[in-house]
Amino acid sequence: xxxxxxxxxxxxxxxxxxxxxxxxxxxxxxxxxxxxxxxxxxxxxxxxxxxxxxxxxxxxxxxxxxxxxxxxxxxxxxxxxxxxxxxxxxxxxxxxxxxxxxxxxxxxxxxxxxxxxxxxxxxxxxxxxxxxxxxxxxxxxxxxxxxxxxxxxxxxxxxxxxxxxxxxxxxxxxxxxxxxxxxxxxxxxxxxxxxxxxxxxxxxxxxxxxxxxxxxxxxxxxxxxxxxxxxxxxxxxxxxxxxxxxxxxxxxxxxxxxxxxxxxx
Numbered sequence: 001x002x003x004x005x006x007x008x009x010x011x012x013x014x015x016x017x018x019x020x021x022x023x024x025x026x027x028x029x030x031x032x033x034x035x036x037x038x039x040x041x042x043x044x045x046x047x048x049x050x051x052x053x054x055x056x057x058x059x060x061x062x063x064x065x066x067x068x069x070x071x072x073x074x075x076x077x078x079x080x081x082x083x084x085x086x087x088x089x090x091x092x093x094x095x096x097x098x099x100x101x102x103x104x105x106x107x108x109x110x111x112x113x114x115x116x117x118x119x120x121x122x123x124x125x126x127x128x129x130x131x132x133x134x135x136x137x138x139x140x141x142x143x144x145x146x147x148x149x150x151x152x153x154x155x156x157x158x159x160x161x162x163x164x165x166x167x168x169x170x171x172x173x174x175x176x177x178x179x180x181x182x183x184x185x186x187x188x189x190x191x192x193x194x195x196x197x198x199x200x201x202x203x204x205x206x207x208x209x210x211x212x213x214x215x216x217x218x219x220x221x222x223x224x225x226x227x228x229x230x231x232x233x234x235x236x237x238x239x240x241x242x243x244x245x246x247x248x249x250x251x252x253x254x255x256x257x258x259x260x261x262x263x264x265x
Contacts, residue, residue: 020183020184020231020233023208024186024187024188024208024231025183025187026208027172027187027207027208028172028207028208028209028210028212028213029208029209029210030210031209031210045168045216045218045219046216047116047117047118048116048117048145048221048222049114049115049116049197050096050112050113050114050115050116050117050120051096051113051195051197051223052096052097052098052100052113053095053096053223054095054096054145054222054223055089055093055094055095055096055145055146055147056093056094056095056096056102056112056117056120056143056144056145056146057089057092057093057094057142057143057144057145057146058093058094058102058104058124058141058142058143059141059142059143060072060124060128060139060140060141061139061140061141061142062133062137062138062139062140063137063138064137067133067137068139070105070106071104071105071106071107071128072105089146089147093146096112096113099111099113100112100113100114101113104124106132107124107127107128110123110124110127114197117143117144117145118143120143121141121142121143124141124143125139125141128141144167145222147163147164147165148163148164148165148166148167148168148169148220148222149161149162149163149222149223150162150164150169150174150220150222150223150224150225150226151223151224151225151226152174152175152178152225152226152227152228153225153226153227153228154185154226154227154228154229154230155181155182155184155185155186155228155229155230156175156178156179156180156181156182156185156228157178157179157180157182158178158179159178162174162177162178164177168219169219169220170218170219170220171190171192171205171207171212171217171218171219171220171226172207174220174226175190175207175226175228181207181228184230184231184233185228185229185230185231186228186229186230186231187206187207187208187228188206188207188208189204189205189206189229190204190205190206190207190226190227190228190229191203191204191226191227191228191229192204192205192217192220192224192225192226192227193224193225193226193227194217194221194224194225195223203215203217205217205218
């Protein structure tokens with residue numbers, strides 16, 4: 001093989017190995033069917049069960065607002081009830097303590113660990129109706145998480161702990177909220193670390209496959225940790241596209257040629 005042929009082969013092989021294929025960048029590809037229309041049945045997500053350190057927002061209403069005023073935080077705290085920021089909800093919400101309880105005015109401690117939000121709502125309503133109010137008071141209780149909180153790290157536009165004010169968040173929404181995965185992020189192995197009452201669960205999901213919608217990890221749970229690993233191309237430093245790779249190779253060849261000419265002189 002001639003020297004020119006060797007250089008050409010080296011150039012072509014470098015281009016093929018260093019460039020990131022389009023199929024590694026596209027989300028939710030239908031890798032099995034040939035048609036344009038794809039139907040995938042999503043797995044029904046299980047209701048979230050409360051854990052220690054969750055923060056709840058509990059609102060109690062009645063026909064006469066004065067009847068339920070004593071069951072709400074003090075007046076100084078209610079001044080911030082319209083503050084929907086994470087800090088406002090943190091200070092005005094009810095945190096699940098190490099014993100699995102929340103502590104509410106008048107009602108005292110209520111055990112909520114392992115319960116769903118709907119079960120907690122029914123529990124508070126029952127306690128109010130049995131001990132404090134008649135049916136005519138029309139007590140209306142709303143229980144929500146004080147924001148859907150998750151942490152994302154790795155090859156995304158904006159890392160850190162994020163809070164979304166939504167009842168349910170899937171992995172695509174969470175990544176979009178973090179500025180999307182960068183070009184050198186591995187969409188085929190996004191790691192989700194989930195804390196459960198029985199321990200920590202770790203699972204990788206492939207976001208380039210449309211069937212990821214069937215995964216029980218497609219819908220996040222509060223306090224999930226998402227990590228996007230880098231592709232090998234990031235460490236190679238030869239560029240993410242063909243043009244970048246050619247530029248890198250030309251630079252290297254120019255440097256090698258310069259060193260060769262200087263050494264001969």
